[in-house]
Amino acid sequence: MLSAKSLFREILDNDESFRLFCSIAASGESQGGWENARIAALVPPSERGFARKIARHGADEDKHGRIFNALMKKRGLEPVGVPPDTDYTMLLERHGIGLAHEKLRSDRPLTVQDIVTYLAHSRVTEQRASEQMRLLRKHFADHPDVGRAVKMISRDEDDHLAYCHEELLRFAYAGHGRAIQRTLRECAIAEIRVYRDVSLAVMAHMGRVLGWPRPKAVALAAGIHAVYAYERAVGWRRMVSLRMPERRDALGGPATVAPEFA
Numbered sequence: 187m188l189s190a191k192s193l194f195r196e197i198l199d200n201d202e203s204f205r206l207f208c209s210i211a212a213s214g215e216s217q218g219g220w221e222n223a224r225i226a227a228l229v230p231p232s233e234r235g236f237a238r239k240i241a242r243h244g245a246d247e248d249k250h251g252r253i254f255n256a257l258m259k260k261r262g263l264e265p266v267g268v269p270p271d272t273d274y275t276m277l278l279e280r281h282g283i284g285l286a287h288e289k290l291r292s293d294r295p296l297t298v299q300d301i302v303t304y305l306a307h308s309r310v311t312e313q314r315a316s317e318q319m320r321l322l323r324k325h326f327a328d329h330p331d332v333g334r335a336v337k338m339i340s341r342d343e344d345d346h347l348a349y350c351h352e353e354l355l356r357f358a359y360a361g362h363g364r365a366i367q368r369t370l371r372e373c374a375i376a377e378i379r380v381y382r383d384v385s386l387a388v389m390a391h392m393g394r395v396l397g398w399p400r401p402k403a404v405a406l407a408a409g410i411h412a413v414y415a416y417e418r419a420v421g422w423r424r425m426v427s428l429r430m431p432e433r434r435d436a437l438g439g440p441a442t443v444a445p446e447f448a
Contacts, residue, residue, distance in 0.1 A: 188405060191325040196396060198332065203395045205258055209265040210272050210388065212254035217275040219248035224290040225304055233301055239349060243308075245441035246342045253335045260331065271387035274380065283307055283376045302354075302362050306369040309350035310377050310425045316343040338442070348431035355428055367426065374425040375418075382414040 197203045222244025226237045258265060270276075279287055284307035285300055296304075319340035327333050358366050386407060393403045413421075 188402070188409075190321055193406075194322065194325060197392060198326075198329070200396055201261060201263060203392050204261065205263045205266055206391060206395060208254040208258045208263075210268050212251045212265060213268045213273070214275045215247045215254065216251035219244045219251060221285070221290060222247060225285065225296065225301075228290070228294070228296045229301065230295050230298055232298065236301070236353070239353070239437040242437045242439075242441050243346060243349065246346065249441060249443075250339050250342065253339065257332060257335060269387065269391055272384055272391065274384045277380045277384065278307075278311070278377065281376050281380060283373050283380075298362075299365065302357055302365055303369055305350055305354050305357065306366055307373050308346070309354055309370065310373040312343060312347040312350055313425045314377065314381060316340075316347045319343045345433070345436035348433050348436040351428055351431050352434060352436070355430060358428065366428075370426040371422075374422040377425070378414060378417040378422055382410060385410045
């Protein structure tokens with residue numbers, strides 16, 4: 187019987203599929219770290235006090251990349267190249283979601299609207315990250331190899347999501363509410379499409395590594411399409427709502443240090 191737990195267990199237990207999984211995850215986290223660091227460096231003068239939280243967000247993402255690399259190193263594995271069709275971060279950027287890398291590579295300060303766009307993009311993608319890590323934490327919190335990493339990253343992703351809610355509400359109260367809702371909806375609709383495509387690509391690559399029979403691959407693809415149909419119909423709405431989080435100022439302190447896994 188196919189289940190999220192059995193699927194992830196199969197991926198974790200095989201060195202080649204584990205290496206691909208960690209390589210994809212490490213690449214995405216490192217890319218997110220770079221993006222946040224550049225945004226922190228380019229915030230408009232009116233938001234300089236906010237830069238510290240953006241930098242903390244980037245430091246957390248960098249830490250997650252190092253954690254995934256450390257998990258590979260612990261098993262004597264080297265990272266592999268990330269297949270382009272599994273590169274979630276770059277595919278979002280290619281679809282015009284978030285801030286263009288060309289803008290982040292320049293030295294021109296961002297506008298307040300740019301910061302709103304960044305936060306709306308982050309609110310959507312952090313929703314996805316938080317949900318994925320909660321699923322892994324549910325099934326693998328006690329796993330001898332990945333348990334500590336899963337719990338740490340899951341806590342961080344929950345903090346990132348809380349931070350996005352709080353900061354977007356701050357901007358909404360300052361008069362940007364209509365722009366925030368419009369941008370959130372655009373990001374959510376694009377994200378669920380990219381997530382479907384990346385999920386199909388990742389499962390196809392995993393299937394080749396693990397030698398999945400065609401009926402299993404077809405069933406997994408059908409499940410991914412079913413999730414997309416639900417999210418396209420109503421599920422996207424969870425990504426655009428805003429509420430004040432229970433934990434306020436979630437990124438107000440310094441980033442935690444990545445644990446040793448060797």
